Structures are given as C-alpha cells and as structure tokens.
Amino acid sequence: xxxxxxxxxxxxxxxxPVAAALLAAPAFAQRVTASPDxxxxxxxxxxxxxxxxxxxxxxxxREEVEWxxxxxxxxxxxxxxxxxxRDNVVTATxxxxxxxxxxxxxxxxxxxxxxxxxxPGTDATRH
Numbered sequence: 001x002x003x004x005x006x007x008x009x010x011x012x013x014x015x016x017p018v019a020a021a022l023l024a025a026p027a028f029a030q031r032v033t034a035s036p037d038x039x040x041x042x043x044x045x046x047x048x049x050x051x052x053x054x055x056x057x058x059x060x061x062r063e064e065v066e067w068x069x070x071x072x073x074x075x076x077x078x079x080x081x082x083x084x085x086r087d088n089v090v091t092a093t094x095x096x097x098x099x100x101x102x103x104x105x106x107x108x109x110x111x112x113x114x115x116x117x118x119x120p121g122t123d124a125t126r127h
Contacts, residue, residue, distance in 0.1 A: 001060075030056060030057060030058030031050050031053075031056070031058070032046050032049050032050055032053070032058060032092040032095065034046040034096075035044065035096060037104055038099070039099075041099050041102055041103050041106070042096060042099035042100070042103070045095050045096075045098065045099045046095065046096075046099075049090075049092070049095050051066070052065050052068060058091070058092060059089050059091050059092070060079070060089065060090040060092065060095075061088060061089050062079070062089070064086075065079065078098070081098055082094045082095050082097070082098040084097070095104040
C-alpha cells in the first residue's frame, strides 16, 4: 500500500496550484522600466514608482500610496501632476510623461538662464 505522503502523490497534488501561481505571477510583477533614452529624472521616477507599487501590478493607485502623502506632500503633488486623466491611478505611461515634462522644463530654465547670463544686447540665438 502506498503512503499518502509519498513525494509523487504530493507533487501531483501541488502541481495544479503551483502551475497556476507561476502562470499568474507575471501579472503581479509588472515592474516599470525607464525608456532607453531616459535621463536621471526618469530613472529616479521609475525607481520610486516601483518602490511604491507595493502589489507589483505596474500602476499606482491613490489608496496604495496615500500613506506616503502624509510623509511627503511633494509626493502627492507629483502623483496629482502625473495623473492627467484624474482616475486616481498613475500608470507607467503617465510617470514617463511627467518625467519628460519635468526634463523639458529643466532644459527651458537652463536655456533661459544661459540667455540671461549672455547679457543684454546679445542674442544667444544669433550665429
């Protein structure tokens, strides 16, 4: 008579739920990656996004990150800025878009600063 706890019997009993968990795992581990030409700002935003995405579903829901808002109001402002469609969810596309917007703003400020440093009467755009 075979033992009820034989390795083969346990393996047959565990196979369906383990297989289901392995197949479902990618749905719960959708890590956001920075775009190939990402600057430091986007890389940092993606890093924070993945740290805050506690359930690993590849999106930040307001309820999932509200605890951070109490620690840093800036995080709430950035969440609101990223959530352009106001659905209380920040997606990878939205976080990349916000990072690109912030990068463009920084570049515009640098260009304005450079132009201001060139002084009056000089046209920094003239060759």
